[in-house]
Amino acid sequence: MLLLVFFVGLFSSPTETVGDSYVAAVFEHRVILNPDPRVPVTRHEALQHMTKNLDVYEEQAARAAQQGMTLLVFPEDGIHGFNFTRSSISAYLETIPDPQRESWNPCMEPGRHNNTEVLQRLSCIARRNKLYVVANMPDLQPFSSVTQQ
Numbered sequence: 001m002l003l004l005v006f007f008v009g010l011f012s013s014p015t016e017t018v019g020d021s022y023v024a025a026v027f028e029h030r031v032i033l034n035p036d037p038r039v040p041v042t043r044h045e046a047l048q049h050m051t052k053n054l055d056v057y058e059e060q061a062a063r064a065a066q067q068g069m070t071l072l073v074f075p076e077d078g079i080h081g082f083n084f085t086r087s088s089i090s091a092y093l094e095t096i097p098d099p100q101r102e103s104w105n106p107c108m109e110p111g112r113h114n115n116t117e118v119l120q121r122l123s124c125i126a127r128r129n130k131l132y133v134v135a136n137m138p139d140l141q142p143f144s145s146v147t148q149q
Contacts, residue, residue: 022132024071027060029053033081038088046080046091047117053079054121057135065129073134079118080138093140094118 032052034041041049057074064072080092094116097104106116107123118137126133 022070023068024073025064025067025069026073027057027064028075029056029060029078031075031078031081032056034084037081037083038085040088041091043091043115049081050079050092050118051121053081054118054125057122058125061125061129061131061133065131069131071132071134074136076136079135089138090140093138095141096139 032049034049057078060074061072080089084092095113096116096119097113104112105123105127106113106119107127110116110120113119122133122135122137125131
């Protein structure tokens with residue numbers, strides 16, 4: 001699992017003064033679970049499931065922004081749920097590019113990477129509501145063999 005943080009340019013300078021502050025909220029919700037998480041599903045079915053939870057995130061982000069929040073933390077496993085097997089989680093995974101290797105805003109460049117619908121949605125939620133969003137989601141990284149020297 002990877003903890004993702006989507007940042008939206010809220011501050012005018014990279015160095016904050018001592019008096020600057022932020023208002024944070026932690027949102028907890030009853031996750032809409034896959035009724036049988038141990039059975040593999042298609043990517044389309046996984047997206048349909050995750051969209052239900054992302055709809056809740058979208059609504060709560062708008063509420064948080066209206067209340068003056070600048071940082072919103074969502075629950076662990078809140079997008080996809082839990083109790084998956086190694087094979088049944090595969091349709092829920094997205095490859096998350098290394099931010100140290102490339103600069104990419106999923107909301108602004110949705111077609112740049114395949115199978116990043118959840119990243120795009122989270123990024124747009126953050127951007128639209130001018131929030132920093134912290135969300136947990138499963139991550140898939142390509143395998144690379146490492147040679148020992």
